[in-house]
Amino acid sequence: MRTGAKSDMTSQVTSLARLRSRLADIPVLVALLTFAFLFLLFSIASENFLTLISLTNILTIASIKGIFVIGVAMLMITGEFDLSVGSILAVAAFVFAITLESGMAPLLALTLALVISGILGFINGQIVTRTGIPSFIATLGTLLAYRGIARGIGGGNFARFTGERPFLFSVLNGDLGFINELAFPAGNARVSVIWFALFALIAAIIMARSRYGSWVYATGGNREAARSQGVRTNRVIVTNYVITGLLAGFAGLVSFASRPSVDPLRGEGWELIAVTAAVIGGIWLKGGFGTIMGAAIGIVLLQMVEQGLILIGVDVQLFQGTIGFILIAAVILGTYLTKQ
Amino acid sequence: MTETNGRTPVVEMQGIVKRFGTVEALRGVDFKVYGGEVRALLGDNGAGKSTLIKVLTGVHRATSGKIVLDGEVVKIVSPADARALGIETCYQDLALVPLMSIWRNFFLGRELGLKLGPIRWLYKKDMAEQTRASLMDIGIEIRSPRDKVGKLSGGERQSIAIGRAIHFGAKLLILDEPTSALSVGETNKVLSYIINAKEQGLPVIFISHNVNHVYEVSDSYTIIRHGLKVGTYQRGELTQQDIADLITGAREK
Numbered sequence: 046m047r048t049g050a051k052s053d054m055t056s057q058v059t060s061l062a063r064l065r066s067r068l069a070d071i072p073v074l075v076a077l078l079t080f081a082f083l084f085l086l087f088s089i090a091s092e093n094f095l096t097l098i099s100l101t102n103i104l105t106i107a108s109i110k111g112i113f114v115i116g117v118a119m120l121m122i123t124g125e126f127d128l129s130v131g132s133i134l135a136v137a138a139f140v141f142a143i144t145l146e147s148g149m150a151p152l153l154a155l156t157l158a159l160v161i162s163g164i165l166g167f168i169n170g171q172i173v174t175r176t177g178i179p180s181f182i183a184t185l186g187t188l189l190a191y192r193g194i195a196r197g198i199g200g201g202n203f204a205r206f207t208g209e210r211p212f213l214f215s216v217l218n219g220d221l222g223f224i225n226e227l228a229f230p231a232g233n234a235r236v237s238v239i240w241f242a243l244f245a246l247i248a249a250i251i252m253a254r255s256r257y258g259s260w261v262y263a264t265g266g267n268r269e270a271a272r273s274q275g276v277r278t279n280r281v282i283v284t285n286y287v288i289t290g291l292l293a294g295f296a297g298l299v300s301f302a303s304r305p306s307v308d309p310l311r312g313e314g315w316e317l318i319a320v321t322a323a324v325i326g327g328i329w330l331k332g333g334f335g336t337i338m339g340a341a342i343g344i345v346l347l348q349m350v351e352q353g354l355i356l357i358g359v360d361v362q363l364f365q366g367t368i369g370f371i372l373i374a375a376v377i378l379g380t381y382l383t384k385q
Numbered sequence: 386m387t388e389t390n391g392r393t394p395v396v397e398m399q400g401i402v403k404r405f406g407t408v409e410a411l412r413g414v415d416f417k418v419y420g421g422e423v424r425a426l427l428g429d430n431g432a433g434k435s436t437l438i439k440v441l442t443g444v445h446r447a448t449s450g451k452i453v454l455d456g457e458v459v460k461i462v463s464p465a466d467a468r469a470l471g472i473e474t475c476y477q478d479l480a481l482v483p484l485m486s487i488w489r490n491f492f493l494g495r496e497l498g499l500k501l502g503p504i505r506w507l508y509k510k511d512m513a514e515q516t517r518a519s520l521m522d523i524g525i526e527i528r529s530p531r532d533k534v535g536k537l538s539g540g541e542r543q544s545i546a547i548g549r550a551i552h553f554g555a556k557l558l559i560l561d562e563p564t565s566a567l568s569v570g571e572t573n574k575v576l577s578y579i580i581n582a583k584e585q586g587l588p589v590i591f592i593s594h595n596v597n598h599v600y601e602v603s604d605s606y607t608i609i610r611h612g613l614k615v616g617t618y619q620r621g622e623l624t625q626q627d628i629a630d631l632i633t634g635a636r637e638k
Contacts, residue, residue, distance in 0.1 A: 070533075256496045256505035259489055266482035273464060273480045275494030333484045 069382040072327030073339040079325070079375070080346050087353035094356050101225065101232035107348035108241035110315055110322070111341060112296040115248045116289030117319040118340035122252070123285050124265035124332025125180040129169060130293040130319060131312030132191035137162045137294035138307040139195050142204035145305075151213040159294050165191055166290020170283030188316065196309045206305040217302035237299045241341070244292065249337040261285065265332025321368065322347055325375045334383075346371075393456055394419050395588050396441070396472075396557055401450035403436055410436040412612040413450070418557065423579060423589045425603035427596065427632055433612040434592055438559055442474045443467040455556070471556030475546040475563060483535030487527060488516040490534050491549050519552040520544065523581040540571030547578050551585055558582060559590045564598045576602045596628050610634055 068074055087094040094100075113130045120127050137158040144154040169187055173180045198204075218237045225232035252258035263271035264278045271278050293312075301307055326343030328335025350371065351364050394417040403411040411433050418424045428434040439445040441452065443461040452459055454470055461467050467474070474480075481490050492512045498505040513530040520527055525544040534542060543563050550558045560579065564572040579602050582589055593599045599606070606623065608615040608631045615631050623631075630636035 256498050263482050263493055266484040270480045270482050
């Protein structure tokens with residue numbers, strides 16, 4: 046087997062190249078290093094960063110988006126986009142709110158909202174696999190269409206649940222008191238963090254250790270090859286859209302459970318945050334490469350930057366600009382590392 | 386022109402005609418391949434050799450004619466059909482995923498694993514080990530089955546595809562221009578894998594327009610020109626120059 050190193054290269058160059066190729070093999074590493082660097086930076090720059098309230102805040106806010114980032118990441122590894130996650134999230138929250146308010150049993154309302162979310166994901170998958178139009182455009186269309194459904198259900202207005210909060214709300218997104226009371230001021234950790242960690246772990250294991258994971262990578266890496274080897278690539282794509290729809294819907298219910306009202310703009314713009322998190326986490330835009338853990342680190346990183354900038358005293362208006370800068374830096378670094 | 390005596394062919398294509406609109410790409414071709422041989426399929430660009438193979442692998446449907454596999458008439462209307470019948474085709478790059486490891490590619494679509502409800506839990510170690518052993522059998526040494534296919538050279542990638550076909554018990558291996566994009570050293574390696582495949586009992590159809598590459602490793606040569614079979618010749622019947630002349634039509638039969 047060739048070593049790939051030319052004899053006239055200096056040892057310095059080859060060791061750099063070797064480091065580069067090793068880094069490229071572990072896509073999560075770059076995200077992890079960036080995360081560690083920024084974490085250190087904020088810890089030094091702001092005395093309030095390393096506090097329970099600040100850290101739990103980051104995790105809790107990141108976790109709701111994190112739940113559907115997992116689905117978006119799986120889809121991007123398959124080589125497809127889903128821009129409709131924010132709209133599906135809103136539809137699920139509205140269905141949940143209105144059915145609960147009308148007196149439906151909480152578990153039934155939850156099931157109904159999730160079934161609808163799954164169906165919306167299934168429709169995305171069918172449009173993408175049957176028509177062959179790029180998923181970026183297809184789900185841009187459903188982003189608008191599903192947002193229209195959410196507005197329609199809510200009559201263009203807020204939807205609230207005014208009854209006594211059912212136990213289900215605590216399961217979905219209760220307060221994690223035993224963590225929050227560990228320090229003063231008290232933390233802000235909620236159950237959504239556990240859901241996020243749990244889903245991320247399950248998805249990561251499936252992607253690394255199951256046949257389905259292998260098929261997802263193959264579908265994104267070389268669809269023709271995968272098909273020629275008997276992988277049912279369309280089924281993989283549709284399944285991933287359904288998973289993403291379910292996760293987006295679940296995130297909508299989780300966010301509703303902590304504060305039982307939902308507005309027609311809920312989740313708007315979150316689809317791009319999800320894509321940003323996935324890319325910062327080392328997932329390739331053209332698919333076939335990246336990890337769920339990387340994307341999970343990506344979304345926490347984004348939230349950490351927002352929180353950190355506020356604590357440092359940087360104008361919040363600079364947040365988006367900073368994220369844009371980090372995104373571009375991540376892509377450039379990724380391109381450099383994976384250049385053959 | 387001679388035919389191999391007495392044995393039943395592994396695959397027999399009879400009177401294959403293929404028309405694309407008004408163009409007749411194949412005008413009634415008979416083609417037989419026997420067990421344990423490497424058969425070269427030669428012809429100039431556009432002669433019809435690729436069309437003939439695509440009929441066999443289910444990419445195209447013949448306008449008329451039939452295919453007999455192991456003595457039975459078979460219907461092959463899709464690549465999946467061909468594969469299910471044990472006909473494996475290796476194209477230059479088509480059937481591998483560069484970003485995935487060698488063992489994942491090797492077992493892609495045929496993964497070994499434990500069924501746990503809807504999930505199939507992969508036997509990663511088993512598959513990596515089997516991949517290494519199986520490639521070793523045909524003389525391919527890899528550093529690690531966990532390496533990415535993208536890091537391999539063109540010849541090594543061919544070898545993975547060839548090894549895969551042997552491992553999964555293909556009845557017939559078709560190599561479509563396997564050496565066209567390779568260096569001399571790499572080409573020699575791939576040729577040695579082809580011989581090893583034959584020694585493992587797997588008949589090979591070797592498609593090429595390069596007489597040099599096929600001459601040494603093939604047991605017989607079928608030459609196609611203008612959609613018609615010029616003939617099938619045993620090794621030793623023709624010189625390289627004869628073959629080249631038959632391909633171009635500088636010489637008739």
